[in-house]
Amino acid sequence: MTTPEGPDFSLADVAREGLIERPGVEPATHDGTGRVDLAFTVHAKAEDGSALPPTQRGVRVPPGVTVFDAASWNGIAIDSTCGGHGTCHKCRIRVEGGEVPITRHDARTFTESQLTDGWRLGCLVHATRDLAVEVPPLTTRPKAATVGIGRQVILRPALQKRYVELAEATLSDQRTDLVRLTDAIDDLELTADLHVLRRLSTVLRESDFKVTAVVLDEALIDVEPGDTTAARYAIAFDLGTTTVVGTLLDVGTGTPLAVTSSLNKQQPFGGDVITRISATMMDKDALGRLQEAAGATLAELATRVCREGGVDPSQVYEVAVAGNATMTALALGIDPEPLGVAPFVMTAAQPPSVLASELGLSLHPRARAFFFPALGAYVGGDIVAGMLATGMDRDKRTRLFIDVGTNCEIVLSDGETILSTAAPAGPAFEGGAIRCGMRAADGAIEVIKVDPHALGDDPAVTLGVIGDVEPRGLCGSGLVDAVSELVRVGLLDDTGRLVTDEAAKEIAPGLADRLARIGEERVFVLHRPTPETEVAECVYLSQRDVRELQFAKAAISTGWTLLLEQLGLEHRDVQQVLLAGSFGSYLSPASAVRIGLVPKLPVLRIVAAGNVAGEGAKMALLSVRERAGALALLEEVSYVELSDRPDFNDTFVDQLAFGS
Amino acid sequence: MTTPEGPDFSLADVAREGLIERPGVEPATHDGTGRVDLAFTVHAKAEDGSALPPTQRGVRVPPGVTVFDAASWNGIAIDSTCGGHGTCHKCRIRVEGGEVPITRHDARTFTESQLTDGWRLGCLVHATRDLAVEVPPLTTRPKAATVGIGRQVILRPALQKRYVELAEATLSDQRTDLVRLTDAIDDLELTADLHVLRRLSTVLRESDFKVTAVVLDEALIDVEPGDTTAARYAIAFDLGTTTVVGTLLDVGTGTPLAVTSSLNKQQPFGGDVITRISATMMDKDALGRLQEAAGATLAELATRVCREGGVDPSQVYEVAVAGNATMTALALGIDPEPLGVAPFVMTAAQPPSVLASELGLSLHPRARAFFFPALGAYVGGDIVAGMLATGMDRDKRTRLFIDVGTNCEIVLSDGETILSTAAPAGPAFEGGAIRCGMRAADGAIEVIKVDPHALGDDPAVTLGVIGDVEPRGLCGSGLVDAVSELVRVGLLDDTGRLVTDEAAKEIAPGLADRLARIGEERVFVLHRPTPETEVAECVYLSQRDVRELQFAKAAISTGWTLLLEQLGLEHRDVQQVLLAGSFGSYLSPASAVRIGLVPKLPVLRIVAAGNVAGEGAKMALLSVRERAGALALLEEVSYVELSDRPDFNDTFVDQLAFGS
Incomplete structure (x- = not known):
């Protein structure tokens, strides 16, 4: 099978590639852009078998994610024993709104009238458009649970x-x-x-x-x-620098009972790990206060998931925490200073087991906290958890895992050797250093489509805005979309320079009036509230913003380029790219390919992997074997220190251009 | 070799028996009664090799104990590498006062003039009379230390x-x-x-x-x-129901640096384990307060030994605690109730390792506490430590170990099988339930000799009083001596009845006037301060006191009688009786034999073993092998529950009489 080379391949050419992701599944095509909304109606039964009132949950995911995964990542349990491979025929859901193709597995599983009613296997429904989905009550007491990227975990909790x-x-x-x-x-x-x-x-x-x-x-x-065997609860935490997510699990069934998230209370000390490490170096008391803030964040989430899940906190006996090396050190009160200065050394790769109470959590008094080990100062426990959730150690395909963020972690496996590295992408993807940048919150532009040939009332620029409110700024995925679209239509040249006004009028007459200046700097206006609004008051992309993104993407692509070189691989050899983390999962695959953030591959090979750190944490709670697998990764994965490489600078310069 | 049967054997007949204890040593004979005072002058060197001012230490021990052991038990370090077996020729001391025979080992070790000066090997000098002893500074940095009953412990501390x-x-x-x-x-x-x-x-x-x-x-x-390797300290605790002893050890050299003792601060809750267990059953808060009291006792001793030894408490990294099952449970805050009621069950035989800080000790913050395991509810960690210190598990001789107290623990080994049991002796040995009974404190009569044929000014009754003050009462060893002497001279018959006044006048005319009555009860006056003092104001032994002692000794002798029967052994087969514990070690061996508290054996086979629980605790700190040996005893020793034995009552009745 030949693979199209450039980003401008035809989607039809590569529709078959969907088969790589899901064996036996009819491919669901999508163009790798935008978002879909899934409206779940979840049915459940009480202990006595009687029906409970259904609950409604809205979920917003990148297109192409399966209904099963979208539900799983958001703590909605659907029966399954095969891990989402279309073989157990258990993950029955009913699509209430929206048309969904019937696969051969659906045809074998459901009657004609059920199919007409919208019944499908949830692991085979790729959400390429908005859907309303009804989830029946769980029918089995599973021996296994599906978590991560189609990982089927046999339940053997610690x-x-x-x-x-x-x-x-x-x-x-x-x-x-x-x-x-x-x-x-x-x-x-x-x-x-x-x-x-x-x-x-x-x-x-x-x-x-x-x-x-x-x-x-x-x-x-x-x-x-007495007999308390039914009450077996644990909480999986994804302890991010920005956002912390907690999932309450029934480890006896693998069922997530509640998921919630909040900002990391360490935010006042700085937005990224370096500023927080610096805080501990400036102020002797900062480490203690950062530790308390981490504990308070986890404690608040624990309280909330227990309340939402209707679980007595004293029946939560274990927590698993996946965080980067700095977040892990700060949560445990370990001095992070050596992580922040060359040669970037950790105190220990595997944090010791501690009592949850030592973190400030009020769960069972002897509840323990398991922290994921780290591969290096900048490839931390969150990435190890993500590797677990995505099966980087087991899958025999050549796969590239990229967790895009201020620090970008990259893992490459050819099915034999696993390499990892970290790339200092800077804050651009989180809206930092971007003139109109903001976090992915209400009012942030997250999706941008540009049509230079728009006629009449058709908009030349279409914006997807979080919360469907007036746009206030540009978040990371919007930044990537904006740059990608301007490159695509030619308003940004390969070197990242906005073309002249004259050239713009020729290339895209409907967009040329959006090119403006603020002082000496050229900008592209994305949203002007009223025709009278000053350019400086608009939401725009500046020339300097483009440079920031160029540096960020070059750092990342230098990372995977050097890893590919080390294994003697070309772009086309990569069978799957997993975009992980809260930002990576919401990145438009097509835009990521176009700006060169990921290798030049068909978009269907670019998979939004969701909150894989949290998924890995769940796996560690559900299976001692998976937990052992996480520890084994310390031996199996080689950490490549990029700052030590003589070819780093040359490669970085090569990667700055969008045409590269 | 035949062994004399009764208690009235000739000492000369059995002088050679000393050889059993100390191979190659000239036997030092003693009659098994009384006390000796040893005045030590201890020389030491500072780190830089300069001489420190000598220190003076007075020590009071039962006769027959070697100078080396007497020093060792009291924390005075003497060079040795052979464990007190007369082979290393290192334990050089100078006897300043008192004549001491020259052994062949002394003759090989010292010059003629040194011998004349009083130089001897300390392990070969049996203290049969008061001695003044000079101890030279330690010359070697030993690889081994001598502790317990001649146990040579290769230093391999945890x-x-x-x-x-x-x-x-x-x-x-x-x-x-x-x-x-x-x-x-x-x-x-x-x-x-x-x-x-x-x-x-x-x-x-x-x-x-x-x-x-x-x-x-x-x-x-x-x-x-930096380099802190020189500072390696630990504290061995003998956590007794009455008295608690702490020894500060340099585990790098095995040297005891300070020894101190105090009353257990749990005393206000009751004098024995049963009253303390009862306290926890009456009052919900009592367990917490008893735990605090135990911790406070240990903490005070730790502070004192560190001050006396000149050691920073933060450089004490481990403590070992040998206590009975109840003391261990109370110190750890474990509910002791099941120990106090049939079927006498422990929560766990091996207490878990805990931080010393959890006991309330302010040592190194991560210092650990090792508690000795217990064989049963009434054969506790103190006995396991004692078995370690006396080598009950290694010595191939047939030996009987008796720790005399309110609860009396008995261990019998024939070199193959080791049996243990507990006998409820009651409080008589600690002065409880005895009319003039008192603890072994100043004013307590501890030694009694009776001469029915005393003439003129010679006293008919000679008293040894602790502190050499006016007698105030009778401690346990004095009680045993009193009864033993009255049995010997015939004023007490075999059934334990004081003979009639008429018979007394015939048997012992010089003593008959000491027989008197208080109300209906007959008494024997031991000390009358003035001729005018009322009998009730004197220190005396009452008929009921004799009965108390009979019950106590019968309980104990029933214990070892049943153990001997179980192994098919006779009294004469026992090659050594070790009298352990703070009371047992001060018991007159001759009196113990005469009243039947121990089997009928030559007194030289009856060995005062000192504070073997504390010695065992030291061994556990000095050697991981010895500590493992203590844990192995749980498997090697069979616990015999006497209250379950059908032949218990018959044997007990047989053992009541003094003639038995």
């Missing part, structure tokens, strides 16, 4: 509960209380800490020796009266 | 310090700080907890990567700037 009924002691059976209990759970080599021993004899006798042992790995962390 | 000078990180060597350190200590599989990681990067950089790793087992508990 957290186990065992209900036992013990014989009471006699003079001829004076076994200690602990031995009496552990003899009854003889498939585990349990160890008990002091806090359990302090209560053990009382709990056993007050509950007539009928108790539930709460076990984390092989540590007996509590003994609860 | 606490290790390693000084390393590390290469600084570079871009081409980005190993984490932890890996950089652990790579330099590659013979250990070190793990670091969060508290170490929090400081690691700062300490490394502030000390130019020249640091000392502080290791407990394989846990890295601290990284200190």
Whole structure:
């Protein structure tokens, strides 16, 4: 199979490529731009089998994401045992609005009238347009859960509960209380800490020796009266520099019960890791205050997911935290200074297991916190979690994983060797250093389409705005779209310079009047509230903004270019590019290809991977094997330090141009 | 070799038995009664080799104890590498006052003039009379230490310090700080907890990567700037129900630096374990207060030994605690109730490792506390420590270990099988339930000799009084002596009844006037301050006191009788009886034999073993092998529950009489 080379390939040529992502699935084509809205109506049953009132959830995702993944990433549980590969035929959903093709798996699974009613397998429905989706109640108590990018995880959580009924002691059976209990759970080599021993004899006798042992790995962390085996909860945290996401999980079923997010309370200390590290270097007390802020963020999310999920926080026994090396260090109160200065050294790759209470969380008093290990100072636990969620260590395809952000982490696997590196992209993607830049919040332009040949009332510039409100600024994906569209129509040349007014009038007469100046600097106006609004009051893209983006994308493409070179690979060899992280997942694949942020590949090979750090954290909670896999990545992945490479600067200069 | 049967054997007959204790040593004979005072003058050198002012220490021990042991038990260090077996010829001391025989080892070790000056090997000098002893400064940095009953412990403490000078990180060597350190200590599989990681990067950089790793087992508990390897301290605690003893140890040399003791601050809750367990059952808050009291006792002793030893408490990295099961549970805040009621079940045999700070100790913040495991609710960690210190698990002789107290623990080994049990002796040995009973404090009569044929001014009754003051009462060893002497002269018959006044006049005319009555009860007056003093105001032994002692000794002798039966052994098969604990060690062996508290054996087979629990605690701190040996005892020793035995009552009745 030949692969089209440039960004301007025909979508029809590569429609078949959808097969790479989902074996056996009819390809759902999309042009790699924009957003889709999914309106979920979720049905559920109470413990007694009676129906609960349905809940409504709205979800906004990049086009092409499957309904199953979109639901999963947002904590909406859909039956599945195959991991979203179209084989278990369990992930039944009903598409209420919008037309969705019938796959051969759907035809085998549903009756004619069900198909007419809109029933489909959720893992096969690619959301290429807005849909209303009805999710039936869970029918199975699963032995496995689907998380991450189609990862099917056999449930074997570190957290186990065992209900036992013990014989009471006699003079001829004076076994200690602990031995009496552990003899009854003889498939585990349990160890008990002091806090359990302090209560053990009382709990056993007050509950007539009928108790539930709460076990984390092989540590007996509590003994609860009676049978509490149904209550097995844990929280997965994606501890981002900007945004922190918490997911409450029932680890017995793999079901997410609630998901919520908030800004990291460390924000007042600086928007990125370097400013926060600097804060600790300036002020002796800053580390303590940053640690408290991280703890307070996690604690608030824990409280919220427990309330939303209707779970007693004291029945949450474990948390997993995926964060970059600096966020991890700060949350644990480890001095981050060496992370911020060459030679960029971590204190330890694998943080020790700590009590959740040491982080400031009020969960079960002996609940533990697992922190993901890091590969390097700038390829942290969030990336290790993301590699787990995307199966970077298992998939035999050649895949490139890019987490776009201020610090951009890049992982390349050819199915044998796995390389990782970090690229200092700077704040452009988060709206920093961009004149009209802002975070991806209400009023941010996130999608831009430009039509230089628009006629009559058709708009020459179409904006997608978060919250569908008056545009206030430009977020990262909007910035990438803007630059990409201006390159596409020729208003930006390959070197990143806005063309002259004369050239603009020739190339795109309908857009030329949007080129303006603020002082000496040329700008392209994206949104002018009223015809009278001064240019400086508009939302615009400046020449300097374009330069910022050029530097950012060059840093990133230098990273994967050098990794590709190291494995002797060409762009076309990459079978899948995973765009991860809160920004990467919302990037328009077509624009990313066009500006050279990712290799020149068909857009269907560019996959929005969602919050893979959070997904990896869930996997670590659901499976000790997956957790061991995360630790094994420390050995399996080679970290490439770019700042040490003699060819870095040459490659970087090569990558600055958009034509490269 | 035949062994005399009764208690009235000739001492000459069995003089050779001393050889059993100390191979190659000329036997020092003693009659198994009384006390000796040793006045030590201890010389020491400062770090720079200059002489420090000598210190004076007075020590009071039962006769027959070697000068080496007497010094060792009291924290006075004497050079030795052979464990007091007379082979290393290092334990040189000078006897300043008192005549001491010259052994063949002394003759080989010292010159004629040295011998004349009083130089001897300390392990061969049995203190059969008061001695003044000069101890030279330590000359060697030993690889082994002598503790317990001649146990030679190769120094391999859990606490290790390693000084390393590390290469600084570079871009081409980005190993984490932890890996950089652990790579330099590659013979250990070190793990670091969060508290170490929090400081690691700062300490490394502030000390130019020249640091000392502080290791407990394989846990890295601290990284200190520079070379601190010389400061390796630990504290051994004997946590008794009544008395608590703390010994500060330099674990690098095995040298005890200070020893001190105090009453257990739990005393206000009751004198014995049962009353303290009852307190926790009556009052919900009592367990917390008992735990605090235990911690406060240990903390005060820790402060005192550190001050006396001139050691910074933050350089004490480990403590070992040997206590009975109840003391251990209370110190750890574990509910002791099941220990106090049938079927007498422990929460756990091996308490978990805890931080010393959790006990309330202000030592190194990550200092750990090791608690000895227990064999049963009434054969606790103090006995396991005692078994370690006396080598009950290694010695191939048939030996009986008896820790005499309110609860009396008994261990019997025939060199193959080891049995243990507990006998409820009651409070008689601690002065409880005895009319004139008191603890072994100033004014307590501790030694009694009776001469029915005393003439003229010779006293018919000779009293040894603690503190050499006016007698105020009778402590346990005095009680045993009193009963033993009255049995010997015939004023008490075999059934424990004081003979009639008529019979007394015939048997012992010089003593008959000491028989009197208080109300209906007959008493024997031991001390009458003035001829006019009322009998009730005198120090006396009552008929009921004798009964109390009979019950106590019968409980104990029933214990070892049943253990002997279980192994098919006779009294004469026992090659050594070790009397342990603060009371047992001060018991007169002759009296113990005469009243039947121990098997009928020559007194030289009855050995005062000193504070073996504290010695065991020291061993656990000095050697991980010995500590493992203590844990192995849980498997090697069978616990025999006497209250479950059908033959218990019959044996008990048999053992009540003194003639049995």
